[in-house]
Amino acid sequence: MADSKFQTYQAIGNREDLTDIIENISPLETFVTSNTKTVGAAATYHEWQTDALAAAAQNAAIEGADATATSATPTVRAGNYTQILQKTYMVTETQDVVNSAGRKSELNYQTQKNLKELAKDIEYALVVNTTAASGASGTARTLKGISGWIATNVTTGTGTGTEALTEDMYNDNLQLIWAQGGLAPFTTLCGAFQKRKFDGFTTNTRYAMADESKLTSAVNVYESSFGVCSVRLHHTMNTSLAGVVFTLGDMDLWCKANLRPTKRREIAKVGDADKYQIICEMTLESRQEKGSGKITGLTTS
Numbered sequence: 001m002a003d004s005k006f007q008t009y010q011a012i013g014n015r016e017d018l019t020d021i022i023e024n025i026s027p028l029e030t031f032v033t034s035n036t037k038t039v040g041a042a043a044t045y046h047e048w049q050t051d052a053l054a055a056a057a058q059n060a061a062i063e064g065a066d067a068t069a070t071s072a073t074p075t076v077r078a079g080n081y082t083q084i085l086q087k088t089y090m091v092t093e094t095q096d097v098v099n100s101a102g103r104k105s106e107l108n109y110q111t112q113k114n115l116k117e118l119a120k121d122i123e124y125a126l127v128v129n130t131t132a133a134s135g136a137s138g139t140a141r142t143l144k145g146i147s148g149w150i151a152t153n154v155t156t157g158t159g160t161g162t163e164a165l166t167e168d169m170y171n172d173n174l175q176l177i178w179a180q181g182g183l184a185p186f187t188t189l190c191g192a193f194q195k196r197k198f199d200g201f202t203t204n205t206r207y208a209m210a211d212e213s214k215l216t217s218a219v220n221v222y223e224s225s226f227g228v229c230s231v232r233l234h235h236t237m238n239t240s241l242a243g244v245v246f247t248l249g250d251m252d253l254w255c256k257a258n259l260r261p262t263k264r265r266e267i268a269k270v271g272d273a274d275k276y277q278i279i280c281e282m283t284l285e286s287r288q289e290k291g292s293g294k295i296t297g298l299t300t301s
Contacts, residue, residue, distance in 0.1 A: 029235045030123040031189065032146065032254070039285070041257040044141060045134070046283050047079035052290075078286065081132045082259045083143040085121050086279040087114040093272055107274060111264060114278050118262070120236075126256070126284050127189075128240045146246060146254070149286035153177045153293030161243060161297050165197040173247060173293045174226040180290040182249040184227020189246045191238030193300050198222070198231050242300040249291035258282045 054073070091107045103109040130148040135141035153176035157163040174186070190198070198219045222229045229247065237244065248254065260281040267275040 029233075030119050031187075031232060031234060032126045033119065033123050033256070035187075035251050036126075036254045036256050037252065038256045038258060041082060041259040041283060044082045044259065044281075045079050046082060046257045046259070046285070047077060048285055048287060049075040049077055050288050051075045080144050080257075080283040080285065081134055081141045082257075082281045082283045083125055083129075083141055084260075084279065084281045085118060085125065086277055087118045087121075088267070088275070088277045089114050090273050090275040093274065096274070107276075111276065111278070115262075115264075118278055118280070122280070122282070124236050124240070127234070127236050127246075143283040144286075145284060146248070146286075146292070147241060147244070147294075149284070149289045150246070150292050150294045152180060152290045153182070155293065155295045156297045157295070159297040162299050163297060165194055165245065165295065165298050167201045169295055170198075170201075170222075170245070170247075171224060171226075173245075173295050174224050174229070177247060177249060177291065177293045178226040182291040182293070184229065184249070186227060186229040187248045187251070188222075188229050188231045189234040189237055189248065190231070190244075191242045191300075192233060193238075193242060194245050194298060195231065195233050243296065243298040245295040245298065247293045247295075253287045253289075253291045255285040255287060256282055257285055 052073075089110045091110055096105055096107045100106055100109075125143055126145050128147055129143055129145035131142070132144035132148070133139070133142040153173060155169055155173040155176065157169055170188075177186070188198075201219055201222070220231055222231060237246070258280065260279070262278065262280040264276055264278045267277055269275065
């Protein structure tokens with residue numbers, strides 16, 4: 001006897017089952033961008049000044065002696081080039097009005113997505129960029145980020161890239177920062193592999209208010225002889241600076257300088273689509289790089 005059941009395989013017109021939720025778990029961490037002040041810039045080469053006190057020395061004057069002035073030490077002039085960062089996207093007018101799952105307007109959805117992607121690119125520039133470039137016709141200007149600015153307090157170990165992070169290496173770097181006048185609280189940024197090395201620090205470990213039902217194996221706050229340090233995972237470092245650890249002192253020593261704040265603008269229409277650009281131009285002030293430090297050449301596996 002023939003099977004006469006009418007199944008979904010033969011049916012025409014069954015509606016699709018598509019939820020109105022769009023999941024996106026891509027990391028969006030912008031610690032440096034979010035925790036630095038913003039000032040204005042007025043040129044593509046943005047400058048500021050730094051200064052330092054003379055080292056302490058024996059200072060004993062003879063009674064009744066004439067006062068003799070010592071030579072004044074001038075300030076140091078520093079600067080960084082602005083970098084233009086942009087995201088451009090285009091949506092047809094048809095796509096923007098059709099009934100789309102998960103968003104009412106494709107144009108608004110793409111705007112929000114591109115804003116988040118631009119924020120990640122800004123964080124990358126502020127953290128990863130090693131050199132500033134003045135640019136030229138056909139060549140983009142680039143800003144120097146934290147990776148390039150920190151030059152005084154650098155701990156390299158053997159420098160072979162095969163050495164694991166140790167507690168001694170970390171404290172050696174903190175000592176360098178402290179000796180230069182760097183102040184706690186410090187913020188240490190690192191990728192996942194280096195964070196696990198921090199979690200393995202065992203010397204003089206103390207657990208406060210431990211829950212007997214909970215196993216704690218993470219070091220998120222490290223109290224050193226040179227001050228309290230928070231240890232934070234950073235996604236950009238995890239992918240681009242996996243063998244590096246940054247320890248930043250007073251975050252006021254780092255500052256974003258905007259020549260052109262982030263804005264969205266519509267680009268001239270040439271067809272049946274809307275084209276938009278989100279753009280900004282900015283740089284990074286390193287007001288005193290001696291207040292921070294870095295450990296380089298670490299193994300990543």
